[in-house]
Amino acid sequence: MVLPPGLAGRDPDRQLRQRAQFRAGHAPGPEQCQLRVGRRREIGDGRLRLQSRRLELCAGRGDLGHGADPPRPARICRLALFLAAARICAGRRGDQLHVPRARHRPALPQGREVRAVLAFLLLASAAGAPAATVGRAFYGTTLDGQRVDQVTLRNARGMTVRIIDYGAIVTDVVVPDSRGTKANVVLGFGNLADYQKHNPDYQFGAVIGRFAGRIAGGRFSIDGRPVQLARNDGPNSLHGGPGGIETRVWAMRTFAGKGGAGAELTVRSPAGDQAFPGAVDVRVRYTLTDDDQLRIDYRAASDAPTVVNLTNHSYFNLAGAGSGSVLGHRLQLGSPQLIETDEHGIPSGRLLAVAGTPFDFRAAHSLGSRIGVAHPQLVGRHGYNHGWWLGAGGTLRRAGTLTDPISGRAVDVSTSEPSITIYTAGYMAGKDIGAQGTPYRAFDGVALETQHVSDSPNQPRWPSTALRPGKPFETTTVYRFHAGPPAPARLAMTIDDLPLHGPIPANETPLSVGRRTIAALRTAGLTSVMGMINGHWTADQPVTLQVLKEWRAAGLPLGNHTWSHLNLNQLSPEQFAAEVARNEPLLARLEPAGDWHWLRYPFLSEGDDPAKRASARAVLKAHGYKIAAVTTGFDDWAYTAPYARCVAKNDQAGIAELTRLYLQSAEESIRFARTLSWAVEDREIPFVLLQHSGALDSYLLPRLVAIYRRNGVRFVSLPEAERDPFYARDVDPGLPGPANLESRAAARGIPLPYRASVMDRLAAICA
Structure with missing residues (x-):
């Protein structure tokens, strides 16, 4: 590199007194960059030390001294100095570098002299750089x-x-x-x-x-x-x-x-x-x-x-x-x-x-x-x-x-x-x-x-x-x-269809899926996720009872999802009451000291006419139940069958596409719910998330939790979430209902945010 005229001499006093003028860049008008050098001064994350016989620039572990070949960080620093020298004062035309007089020292060797000048130039360049570009x-x-x-x-x-x-x-x-x-x-x-x-x-x-x-x-x-x-x-x-x-x-x-x-x-x-x-x-x-x-x-x-x-x-x-x-x-x-x-x-x-x-x-x-x-x-x-x-x-x-x-x-x-x-x-x-x-x-x-x-x-x-x-x-x-700080978000995760949500792939069992789910919840520190059970599985496939026992052994609570998972629209009030009651002995055995009086409607159906809805709520009120509401979800149940198809065909591309859609839908769903909450309630309600105990769910649960946490979500229990006044009609079925975010938006004439459906794409994957 050729130094500017006047800096090539070996007398350091003369060098430190002279003005080095450089012309570079495009910006009009001169600016001045000043650098004052003392015996020791901190500059950024480096340290410039001027001593009696040597000048060193230390950056991290790199030392631009002499001797053996410098370590790699020092070589990088040396390269940075040479590059910076070409753009003094951030390219300002006619810029000047002023260095005050230093007391006389013995002449530096030529190599050190070059590095001293370049160090000055680098610091001057940084000092004169414009903030905006x-x-x-x-x-x-x-x-x-x-x-x-x-x-x-x-x-x-x-x-x-x-x-x-x-x-x-x-x-x-x-x-x-x-x-x-x-x-x-x-x-x-x-x-x-x-x-x-x-x-x-x-x-x-x-x-x-x-x-x-x-x-x-x-x-x-x-x-x-x-x-x-x-x-x-x-x-x-x-x-x-x-x-x-x-x-x-x-x-x-x-x-x-x-x-x-x-x-x-x-x-x-x-x-x-x-x-x-x-x-x-x-x-x-x-x-x-x-x-x-x-x-x-x-x-x-x-x-x-x-x-x-x-x-x-x-x-x-x-x-x-x-x-x-x-x-x-x-x-x-x-x-x-x-x-x-x-x-x-x-x-x-x-x-x-x-x-x-x-x-x-x-x-x-x-x-x-x-x-x-x-x-x-x-x-x-x-x-x-x-x-x-x-x-x-x-x-x-x-x-x-x-x-x-x-x-x-x-x-x-x-x-x-x-x-x-x-x-x-x-x-x-x-x-x-x-x-x-x-x-x-x-x-x-x-x-x-x-x-x-x-x-x-x-x-x-x-x-x-x-x-x-x-x-x-x-x-x-x-x-x-x-x-400013984002609004805090709270979410209660619930998992439906325990102990089995099928179909499951041929290489899986209800126990393997259940254990993977429990392990993921334990690793994530989620010990209050409520599992909603359909007891008929324990009669049809007795091995599934072990899933529920291990769920409880992990300290996870349970709730009632009715015995057979039948749609309330197709039941009389008496049949619905029987479906609820038939699950209770199993719940009482599994959780004798807990509060399992939470009911999640199968298919989220509360009845297709006012009379049926009123009678269902009366049944729940009489038996001391609270309704496990749902205020966010992304139809994760719909991924279960295509995943089983893809595993049967060993279609890795299909599984990758399912995974992508699943995680994308999860992220979109929490954004949808939060936006809707602010649009309808002008505040952030605590959300209740509906998930299922499917095989793909169990594999993706750690990534799902990470998505929610990345979106600022703090996980809470279902009872804590529903203590919010928004859920008053759910914790007291004696009040008229239902009243979710979508129904409240419709009642107030508030347009719903758009939400894309992936059902057609899911049906085509591995079909």
Whole structure:
């Protein structure tokens, strides 16, 4: 390596006094990096020691001294020094390294001298590196042949934002949760072709203009001049009509500096564009700061009187884009007033007090918990698609906070705009595939659109959207991302169909499956998992009684699943009572001192008419039973038969696919249950999990437990879970029931999160 001029001499005093100037990298403007060297100073995880006759850089066990060939860590450190020397002060052009005068020492040998200089250079490079970075790469080519680039903004904390110059679209906002797990929290497509083809229906991440929101009849006047826009939303114009600036390729430049990095995008909308008068120059500046703020500064200037209303149309899902419904997200808005609109979304000119309505988010609550309330402003709206009044605007102030209680991720919204529109994406129909490879369905995201009020050009009571020459439109919105501790989750595991859930593979026995299950529970420390028994197996196959004995020997409790596992829909009340009673002597022998008065309905059927349900509950009440509810599960029973088929055929690929689907379904099921709990109850209930005693279940039980624990679950007993008030109708069958999460959602008009079925795929595996 050739040293810069002036550093090749052997006099260390002169070397330490000189300034070494380097030119490298692309960033404009000089910066200075200073390094002070004392007799001993800690720097990062290394130690720089300047002694009378030698300089050493110690990193871990590596020592860059002389003598024999250094150990491998030292060689790695040496290589790092040489590489770092080429990028002093993180590539800043004209940077200077200043080293204060040191007292005279004997000349260092040439090799040590080189290493001393390189050590200084490495430390100077680290000291001068900017916190935020910007990258730019080719993204695609539009249908008319224009190049589209994507920029990547990354701050010192690891947050990442990606933007393309087509539509000034924010394609990614990647943020960590409180445990450091990162996720992209905005919806979008995976390629430019999909953005061009499908995004006119959604405007994912795009800057909307010329006019965000609706204009009644598509008509307005500016200085007495009538303007007619395209009507693309029933009788009205939405977002200025088709072909707005969200479909154009913008000019884009990037910047980075102390505290942040960003991209500035500009586009010209010519006079007559979308039928709007005046040529308008739009500038949008995205800045990602080192404190995890995404700041958006908008500016528009026109050469003739016109109107303008700009916003960003990102849809947020703080659990991660493509993860399902956001109705469990909690929203807090400080606004006490809703902008009243007609059935077409056109403001009436009135402000409604939110107190006592489903629009009152002054205290945070979930998006789903009141979305089904009967209210004139919710009729026919497919959820929330409304504007809240924030005040006349002009100054940046906080509008609200959106939180995903499951991951702990949150975003605060501040804006200088006079209103914020909350759109829960109720019109998305699952017809288009997002970047994550899954369809986006209704309520899979929520847009937080800061903007002027819809139809402002026709309603002078609202802040004006008129844009005149020499008086530019300027506004700012800031999204600040952060994460708190996730909501705690509790879950009681129960296992049905003991002592045998079949069919079982030919190489297995009920005892081998049972013992594997018991061992897995013991290893996981789960000693309160209740097993629900069908006693007829002990009569039909006496060997199965040993499974129940060993279950009890492990300290695991038992409950009643009826003697024969018959469907209550096919039984009279007397037959049902007999099925329950016939199991009791066996339970009493196995658990004489325990509370086995817990009943799990076979097939989860409580009766197919009100009279049958009432009589069944009366039987249970009379015999002192509590109902073992089910609030989460993933139809694990359906894997039992295909697994037996695959084992019989020695089809390892089939077994691998079953395993993949099983574990994937388990993960999706707990997310579904937690989201539904927040959407319906606005809190996290303790869940009761239904599992079965199948052969594949027994093999995968350790991995299943790991999945739940990775999702923040703490395992509890069934009695502890059902002490929660949610289960009041289960612990007291004298109350009317049933009342699970799904039935409560239906009763309150709350849309259920989408849940994929794997039944067809299971039927085909090893068939």
